[in-house]
Amino acid sequence: MIGALITRDVRRAIGGAAWLPVGFFLVVATLVPFAVGPDPRLLERIAAGGLWIAALTAALLPIERLVEPDRANGVLDQLTLRGVSEEAVGAAKVAAHWLTFGPLLLLAALPSSFILGIAPAALGRTLAALAIGTPGLAALAVMVASLTAGLPRAGALAGVLLLPLAIPLLIFGAGASGDPESGGLLLEGAVSLLLVAASPFVIGAAIRASRT
């Protein structure tokens, strides 16, 4: 049942909404040179930060479709009746969301890096930092989606919840993109791992609490 749930979520995302965050990421990254001007030295300095801000805002977009439709439509209830624990549902949702979010975001990061003029030497580091951050971002997005499912104005609330919680990822991720000696990559990996590990339990508790 877990495998079927992951397959289903991936199929539904690829069929439509998964491309939206990617397009949004590209648009935000493109805005940076327009906003700060074309000076290559300045752009190179702020490029990694720009990419991370684009990634965080892109992570917000899919939140409303991650959990709420399945709650409102009774899918979460039917899964529970089939003996699938809410925690397992949470783990499946995180996995499926990452599969349709992480790889596509990394793909979009390539042209974005070019637009922002990231030096070839730093490109690998930047992409690695983003890659390590995406599981954490995906877990955070599903956690926030489950906590806000069924609430009025959930979309705006999700932004207020997710962005502050993403600050540790942002600090270590952007730091690791800029400076190879900083050890930021390890700390970012630790934060990402913590978010992924905690997510099934947070999501499980949130699903149970949202039942009426």
Add this chain to the structure above:
Amino acid sequence: MTPLLRFDGVTCRRGGRLLFEGMNLEIGPGEAVHLGGPNGSGKSSLIRLAAGLLRTEAGSVERSELALADEALALDRELPLRRALAFWIGDATRLDEALGALDLRRLAHVPARLLSTGQAKRATLARVAASGAPLWLLDEPLNGLDPDGVERLDALIAEHRNSGGAVFAASHAPLAGSWAHMVLTA
């Protein structure tokens, strides 16, 4: 004979209001209980308690494997009906039997989002009929059903009871066959 559903001194409180208290109930194989009561008396809450989707305030509930049909369709809207149901029902033979029993075969390739209220109700009942679970929980199973649908549901329930299954149904309207009655007060 072990009961398929058993309430032992169950108390339910929703939003600070006491709905019922110290409730005992046993439904064994072949038995069917019809749950009545005015709007807001807690029929749906009782069904969801029985399903294990709500927690009791006090007391305990024992249940066998069960299937639930309520207001929620729980099918992917973009998928054709048969494929959407197949997500829940792995056994293709049972699924086709249930589709036939509720006269849904001609809708098998219609996307679930295009189903009418009555057709959607038939689809949720088909999921229960095909589940193979010994205990059926039905919350307002007659809502939106036409007379033909009601007749088909009555036949399915009779067959399910004959083969040792049990049914617990909350409904305002009577269902065919012999039912034990239970009424909640507001």
